[in-house]
Amino acid sequence: MPARGRPVEGAFAFGAAAGLGLLADAVLGDPRRGHPVAAFGRAAGAAERLLWRDDRASGALFTAVCVGGAVTAAALADRTVRGSRRASLALAAAATWTVVGGTSLGREARLVGARLTAGDVPGARARLPHLCGRDPEALDEGHLARAVVESVAENTSDAVVGALVWGALAGVPGLVGFRAVNTLDAMVGHRSPRHLRFGWASARLDDAVGAPGARLTAALAVLAGGAPRRSLGVVRRDAHRHPSPNAGPVEASFAGALGVRLGGTLAYGGRVEHRPVLGAGQRPVEVADIDRAVRLSRRVTWLALAACVAGRAAWGSIQGRRRGGAVC
Incomplete structure (x- = not known):
């Protein structure tokens, strides 16, 4: 019966679309001109200038306007093309x-x-801000390498896996909504004096929508990292000690998979933070670990796509059985 085929068909349609998108990213990288995320950032910046007040309510309104607008636009676009596969x-x-x-x-x-x-340590320091928001000037070779590995781990979840999860859950609006939330967190979710209260809603929403992708990223890094027992042990022992509920499991899983020590002292925007060590007793990060982290990130990406397709197919089958009764 056609109704029984739809859940699997929907899962494979998502898998084909997401796979093509990942291949385009692999071949072309980010769009070089007119990047929609950059356009959203500019619009969000204008909204912040209009709505900013030093309180949580204004920040919640800002978050709702920006995310709601992005999701609505994506839903309208999705509805417009729905009649054509x-x-x-x-x-x-x-x-x-x-x-x-x-x-x-x-x-x-x-x-x-x-x-x-x-x-070229000065050149590495100059390049680091393209990757993360840390203050690079006081970082030596080892600390720079550690910053890169930690950024690769966290952004595997934030920049890839989380988006795939929400794409599987909610289609194009889910993809766009996740990126909108993640972008707002990068803009106003940090603990600067200006954004401590105003950015609270964006930061908490990012924690909520990022949780499924972070857990999937951590699980896949444990499985794909070549040392599952060690990696799982680091996650269980250290992940909860990280100040971020989502970065903790991801960074701990990468630390265990790579056999390195992450965490410790770092600086953001002039603020020094002393974070717990993830993977205590393991060796410090070396420059060669950067390439290992990137390769692990790629394995996790494609495994995440497979997991999301399988999850969507399974959920669709369950829903199909509920609507249509037992399958003969």
Whole structure:
């Protein structure tokens, strides 16, 4: 019966679209001009200037306006092409390509690694802000390498796996909504004096929507890292000690998989933080670990796609049985 085929068909349609989007990202990288995420960032910046007040209520309104607007626009676009399978596939593939950033993540990480390999520590410091928001000036070779590996781990979840999870759950609106939330967190979710209260809602929403992707990323890094027992042990022992509920499991899983020690002292925007060590007793990060982290990130990406397709197919089958009764 046709109704029984739809859940699997929907899962494979998502898998085809997301796979094409990931391939476009692998071959082309981020769109070079007119990037929709950059356009959203500019619009969100304008909204912040209009709505900013030093309180949580104003920040919640800002978050609702920005995320709600992005999701509504994506839902309207999705509805417009719903009558055409090819157009729907193209839209979902384009949305995936737009919101994921695995290729840019790996490229920037390897650029820092190349400078460190060449002994160009000042050049590596100059390149690090393209990858993360840490203050690089006081970082030596080892601390720069550690910053890169931690950024690769966290952004595997934030820039890739989380988007795939929400794409599987909610289609194009899920992809766009996840990237909107993640972008707002990067803009206003940090603990600066201006954003401590105003950015609270964006930061908490990012924690909520990022949780499924972070857990899947950590689980897949444990499985794909080549040392599952060690990696799982680090996650169980250390993940909860990280101040971020989502970065903790991800970074701990990468620390265990790579056999390195992450965490410790770092600086953001002039603030020094002393974070717990993940993987205590393991060796410090070396420059060669940057490439290992990038390769692990890629394995996790494609495993995440497979897991999301399987999850969507299973859920669709369950829903189909509930609507149509037992399958003969």
